[in-house]
Amino acid sequence: MSRWEVVIGLETHAQLQTKSKIFSGSSIAFGAEPNVQANAVDIALPGVLPVLNREAVVCAIKFGLAVGATIAPRSIFARKNYFYPDLPKGYQISQFEIPVVAGGGLAIRVGAANDPNATATEKFVHLTRAHLEEDAGKSLHEDFHGRTGIDLNRAGTPLLEIVTEPDMRSSAEAVAYARALHSLVQWIGICDGNMQEGSFRCDANVSVRRPGEPLGTRREIKNLNSFRFMQQAIDFEVQWQINEITEGRAIRQATVLFDPDTGETRSMRSKEDAHDYRYFPDPDLLPLEIRPEWIAEVKAGLPELPQAMNARFQSEYGLSAYDASILTATRAMADFYIAAVAAAGAGNAKTVANWIMGELAARLNKNDMAVDASPISATQLAGLIQRIADNTISNNIAKKVFEALWNGEGSSADEIIEKQGLKQITDTGAIEALVDEVLAANQKSVEEFRAGKEKAFNALVGQAMKATKGKANPQQVTDLLKKKLGV
């Protein structure tokens, strides 16, 4: 029997987008000089006390609503006790027995991220809980005479720890979930999603088993800060566990780190001590009460969620499921699309989708840019699409205008069309004169056409378009040519 089932659960720490820390008035801005954003509470001076940041709770409520979870009317902050130099109090304030968010889940699509023709599988990943807690500081191991430096700027940064059930069965599913979650937390505006800066960090609990058997012993891969590393780390870990078991060695529960240089996972030495966190309710913090009115207020301020928007794009604008899922993959993409449709008119919704997913996406990809950094704004793109729709320009000219907009040659499609004289020639008299000229100058083609050579007709259309630098309305040119040639 060679088949193995992989079982993965993820724990994600999302840094919440507040101005100040979860229990103090220090800034959480990234990149400050060491310890200048570590105030008396953050460095745990004797006698200081925590006071909860309201906005951190709002973020938790938003998340709970977005994943269809239960928001606890009363949740409790607890102390998780352990000694570590970047943990100034000797305990982390977290939630243990009663978290602020319980249950809920996330629908993910696996296997069709970049291919409209592939069949994606839908899957629902259940969440166990999400709770509020404070981040620790940072230990800097570069050489200070063989010592470690401690920077507590990050200590006290608000985190939402989001824990899934062991629902995922492959690294691809884990990554799909992580991507969906990453998109959602940014969508609802609670986390900036910056993985390089550590705003969104995942730990993966991985085990393997023969199908139908009870869960195997899991090992936890800590601090995965990119989707690529997540995939590599899980794949390596799975293979490692299978090899161990196959060779008769039992898996022991452990915390491991992924080394991107070697592509391997290894046990953390510092975590070898047996832990006993001695959780107990923090006597400095009272129960957190969240009344239904508060939840309703937060709900009213919540943006339309990706799943609802996806469905609406399909029903309202007639987009395909694939198109709708691409356009709702990130909040920035959806915002761009919605703004462009609003400016171009709902009747152009499909054209807008095609342009965003075609020309614009290709350009952004090529330049490694995100849609919110696009040099062409949604309004500019909409202006361009409107000129196609009203026959001011042809599709081909539109590409030229797009190019010019990208390069900043004008502030709107209209300005570029005007300035560069790209307006389509639709005056029948002018086109008739043009067609006469073309017929007179290309007798050879005319004869070939009359002799039954269909291609010669296309050459005549081409000549007419060339003479007007593509500005003549191709349909009118075709119609007039046919009339003159008596077809």
Add this chain to the structure above:
Amino acid sequence: MSDLFNSSLRQLAATLTARKISAVELATLFLDRIDRLNPGLNAFIALDRDKTLAQARAADEKLNAGAGGTALTGIPLAHKDIFCTKGWRTSCGSKMLENFVSPYDAHVVEKLAGAGMVTLGKLNMDEFAMGSSNETSHFGPVKNPWDVSRVPGGSSGGSAAAIAARLAPAATGTDTGGSIRQPAALCGLTGLKPTYGAVSRYGMIAFASSLDQAGPMAKSAEDCALLLNAMAGFDPRDSTSLERPTEDYARDLEKPLAGLRIGLPKEFFGDGMDADVRAAVDAALDEYRKLGAITVEVQLPNSGLSVPAYYVIAPAEASSNLSRFDGVRYGYRAPEYSDLAEMYSRSRAQGFGAEVKRRILIGTYVLSHGYYDAYYLKAQKIRRLIAADFQEAFKVCDVIMGPTSPSVAFAFGAKSADPVQMYLSDIYTISTNLAGLPGMSLPCGFGNNNMPVGLQIIGSWFGEAKMLNVAHQYQRVTDWHTRMPKESK
């Protein structure tokens, strides 16, 4: 003028506002007494004449201007060394913080300074407030001014001894299980532990966060009322600080006591109390009956469990609260270690004294895996039973009375060998901390060896003004609170 050191706060305020004495002169008078008498008592562990006099000069400017002062402007006081005081060494009685100069002020320190009070210095205490005799201080024990072979009580023993010897007219204290009331009783003073949440804990070094509460210690109830007016009040930096309208704790001082219902818990009048203490307490109750009060028997059936429940809850919280003392950001770091683990365990082994380590270990154990439910959770449930007993009792009485401590001040070393014996000296005070209730102690006579005896008054939640009224009316007709040790005169 020479007996100003024995005056009430109102008398001092009147003398200061009349400009018969300056704040600088008054502070100097006390500083000189401290220089003379403190070496025999060890009550003060930090003094800084320049800082004190600078504060006094500022108070004088306000007083000279004739406005901008408060009822306390220019009056000196001293702080228990548990309160962070900016620019002052704040040690909490521990080697761990022997070199810790606080970069900030506790809320209480800020408020009293804001009221114009002048800081005389920092007062000795049991290490991290863990003790009932002041024998656990890293800086040596405080001696009881009534008999220097005896303990002053604890943990606010320095505060009590300083006032008893008239080295300060008033002091701050903290009370986690009796640490204001028991030393007040043992040194013949008046001390009040407010309702939990009435005074901000910000800047008060935590022992057991759900029990700790700061309060005033002084010679009389009236003085305590004036001090509490300045100390209490909402502080947004303490999540457990209660948002309530400002109240004048002195408002009811002069109300007559006719019809007052005094609850006497039969559990407080059993075998545990020494005969001399009982005699003094009984006499005080007679005095109250003369003032028109009636006494009713009440029951606190679970109060006997308060000491064991406390010695689960308080060490559990303390074990976590004291984890921040790790030698990384401030405080003591062991001189020799081979790695991080050793740096931690040696810094803490060397920086903490025996009683503190004992409580950290007990606290760690009762929270540890497999024991949490049996100890910590169990104790928390019993805590609720104890609080419920009081709720029941206050249905039939206005205040509860009994002894503060089962005995008068004991000799050094008498209880330090057996931790449990020491813990039992707080048997009458601990239950109010568990319930969050206010309590106070006032002098009610003398027992064996002419040592002071304290009468405890327990009030209902936010019953401070009532308690102070009850205490003040007694002090109007008695003079125990004006007595002072011979050697201090």
Add this chain to the structure above:
Amino acid sequence: MSLTLEDVARIALLSRIELSPAERESTRDQLNGILGFIEQLQAVNTTGIEPMAHAVDVVQRLRPDAVTETDRRADFQAVAPETEAGLYLVPRVVE
């Protein structure tokens, strides 16, 4: 239930308090004395009683999300045992 020397060693490790072998023995005896005293709690029937974690029955107050603190690193590090380049230094931590 009374503690063994191994229990004491484990608790001391969790507490990060170094105990010499001799201290371990005396500590065991003292802790067992205290635990023996605490043991009387077990006899109380607490079925259905809600644990009481706080002295007051109120809920958490919330702070508006505003940056109110400024850089005070120099003040704070003036009392630190060992710092360099604005960092607190400790013996090397191995992950």
